[in-house]
Amino acid sequence: MKFYKVGGAVRDHLMGLKHKQSDIDWVVVGATEEELINLGFTKINADFPVFLHPKTKEEYALARKEHKAGRGYKGFKTDFSRNITLEDDLYRRDLTINAIAEDENGKGYIDPYGGIDDINNKILRHVSKYFKDDPLRLIRLARFYSNFKPLGFEVADETFTLLKEIIDSEELAIIPRERILLEIKKLDAKTNRYEFFSFIHSLEALSQILPSFTKLLNDQTDNLRYIDEMSDQGLPTDFLLISLIPIRKQSFDSDKFKEFLEALKIDLPVSNKFKLAGQTLCSLAQACYEEISTQQLIKLFDQYSKCGRSEIFEAAFILIKQSNLGDRMITKRIEFLGKLLTEVEKEFNKVDK
Secondary structure, three states, rough: EEEEHHHHHHHHHHHOOOOHEEEEEEEEEEOOOOHHHHOOOOOOOOOOEEOOOOOOOEEEEEEEEEEEEEOOOOOOEOOOOOOOHHHHHHOOOHHHHHHOOEOOOOOEOOOOOHHHHHHHHHHEEEEEEEHHOHHHHHHHHHHHHHHHHOOOOOHHHHHHHHHHHHHHHHHHHOOHHHHHHHHHHOOOOOOOOHHHHHHHHHOOOHHHHHHHHHHHHHOOOOHHHHHHHOOOOOOOHHHHHOOOOOOOOOOOOHHHHHHHHHHHHHHHHHHHHHHHHHHHHHHHHHHOOOOHHHHHHHHHHHHHOOOOOOOOHHHHHHHHOOOOOOOHHHHHHHHHHHHHHHHHHHHHHHHHH
């Protein structure tokens, strides 16, 4: 029985990047489920032999092989037998930079597919032709690309060929919406989010992933650049999704905004927080772009109180302000509303006491 550190922790260490403790994964070669359980490991996945270490609580998985047996990212049959080698396990992984292992004592790397060379040459390359068997890998690759493009990484030409095969298979459309949302949530707050969505859009794959929303975009890729201005704001995921909606214009069309919002709700299993965030941004945008009545202002204050003066309003202000850089009139109105709402909050606090 042998243990090897694998995945993101190994890759990030070689790239000189920090990694989260939760990113440390291990693969176990030459063992069975029963043997790991007898050593005190706890099984945490009903479908796969993945275990928590009794002391470190890091994840350990039995080495496995897999082959395509159906459509979608779950359409695989797996083999977890004792005779599966480390090389077999690494061969099933998506990119060469993710197919590097480190021995248990941290004294050496096992790199059968050239991942270290690809890190040094700043290349995102598939491990094998079986990359195309899992449509979710296109979305994962877009995430890695958006993370590592600032470091100079590019996608290998031959990998683009397999991405096209994934798109042509139309299997992206059958990935569970929850799984797509999970990948989007993995985007770091400082990730170049424009690159993520723009990469997918450039492959003509966005229509399979967000069909209702893409139909409204009408292939206006400039709308996606709107996200670029938000990428360093540290906005929560709900606002990352809402920032996809183009609102850069002098007169705000609330009906069109709500249409975009409904489309995103159809395409992804968004949270109640997302819905509240959308309503809040719509109300604030109307207040910033239009002369609103006293009644509408009271409604805005009421909504503000229901949000609990939370990050939702703060993020909404950031989105509107960033989307109108250079527009002094809108900026002044945003500042005015911000001061007004601050005074309202003081009044709420007095009542609370």
